[in-house]
Amino acid sequence: MQKNCKNIVILTGAGISAESGLATFRGSDGLWNNCRIEDVATVEAFQRNPEYVHAFYNDLKKELVKAKPNPAHLAITRLQENYPAAVSVVTQNVDTLHEKAGNKNVYHIHGQINQAVCLNCGHILETFGDVDTQTVCPLCGVQGMMKPNIVFFGENLLCMNRVEHLLDNCGLFISVGTSGVVFPAASFVQIAKYNGAETYEFNMEKTSNNFYFDRHIYGPAGTTLPAFVDELIKNREDSPQDPESA
Ligand SMILES: [Zn+2]
Numbered sequence: 001m002q003k004n005c006k007n008i009v010i011l012t013g014a015g016i017s018a019e020s021g022l023a024t025f026r027g028s029d030g031l032w033n034n035c036r037i038e039d040v041a042t043v044e045a046f047q048r049n050p051e052y053v054h055a056f057y058n059d060l061k062k063e064l065v066k067a068k069p070n071p072a073h074l075a076i077t078r079l080q081e082n083y084p085a086a087v088s089v090v091t092q093n094v095d096t097l098h099e100k101a102g103n104k105n106v107y108h109i110h111g112q113i114n115q116a117v118c119l120n121c122g123h124i125l126e127t128f129g130d131v132d133t134q135t136v137c138p139l140c141g142v143q144g145m146m147k148p149n150i151v152f153f154g155e156n157l158l159c160m161n162r163v164e165h166l167l168d169n170c171g172l173f174i175s176v177g178t179s180g181v182v183f184p185a186a187s188f189v190q191i192a193k194y195n196g197a198e199t200y201e202f203n204m205e206k207t208s209n210n211f212y213f214d215r216h217i218y219g220p221a222g223t224t225l226p227a228f229v230d231e232l233i234k235n236r237e238d239s240p241q242d243p244e245s246a
Contacts, residue, residue: 005172005198005232008087010076011188015177015204017093019070019222022063042153050133050147057113057148058130064095064113065128072176072221073101075229080104082233088166090159090188092178094150107159107166109184115149118142124149157184167191174228175213176202176221189213200228 014022039045040056080087080103088105089098094113098106115124116131123139125131125146135146151157167173173192178185189199189212201213202221217224 006085007166007169008079008083008085008172008174009166009170009188009192009197010087010089010174010176011178011185012089012091012093012098012176013178013185014093016070016072016221017067017095017097018177018204019072019220020067020095020097022067022095022097037153041150043155046147046152050144054130054132054148057150058132061113061128061130067095067097069097069101070222072225073097073103075226077102078226079229079232083236084238085171090163090166092185107163109151109157109159109163111148111150111158113148113150116146117149118145119147120145163188164191168195170195170197173197173199174202175200176225177204179203179207186210186212202228 035056039049040053046053076087076089076098086105088107089103090107090109091098092110094108094110096112096114114128115126116135117124118137118140120137120142121140123137125135125138131146131148133144136143137145167188168191170192173189175185175189189201189210193199193212199213199215201210201216202224203216203218204220205218206216217228
């Protein structure tokens with residue numbers, strides 16, 4: 001890279017959390033933490049049996065709250081603090097490891113485990129405590145309308161207006177721990193590439209021949225991403241200009 005990149009977008013998927021000991025969700029076996037996806041991650045399942053779905057996410061919350069960020073998450077913080085560009089994180093993960101690592105500008109397109117949304121008024125409740133059919137919305141006062149703020153199959157992804165804006169103005173697109181062939185990753189790299197971004201893919205192993213990526217870097221993200229970030233920081237050109245206004 002010859003010059004500083006403006007506006008870096010980092011897309012992350014299950015692979016970055018795997019190194020923090022979290023199981024890959026939505027695996028190819030169709031199970032999600034030993035539950036069938038049809039029973040815990042669809043609108044129909046929630047309407048049919050909200051108690052069961054709440055219990056599943058309450059249990060998952062307890063598991064995710066214990067997980068610690070790994071060197072890949074921490075490298076993103078280092079990049080945000082030491083590189084003269086706006087660095088945004090678009091994650092498919094519902095855990096909060098990016099936030100725990102100190103990452104800023106994180107957009108959870110599949111929702112996040114520590115939130116519930118009120119289906120009556122849209123209020124987002126942030127809590128690592130249990131949420132169930134007895135929970136009262138702190139804003140509208142209605143009971144039993146809170147839904148885990150997790151994007152179920154068939155629902156729209158979150159934050160997409162913001163993500164599309166970021167991709168339209170992206171100089172460097174980095175995909176970490178996501179296959180690159182499944183929506184939305186495949187379309188994100190395509191949009192970024194179309195807008196002139198350099199595109200890098202970090203994955204454990206070769207998963208695709210996605211030709212929108214300029215470079216594929218294989219290995220554990222906890223090793224490969226920090227090395228890449230350190231190289232970026234080392235080679236940056238310190239500019240007196242504010243990167244936001246440049
Ligand atoms: Zn409400």
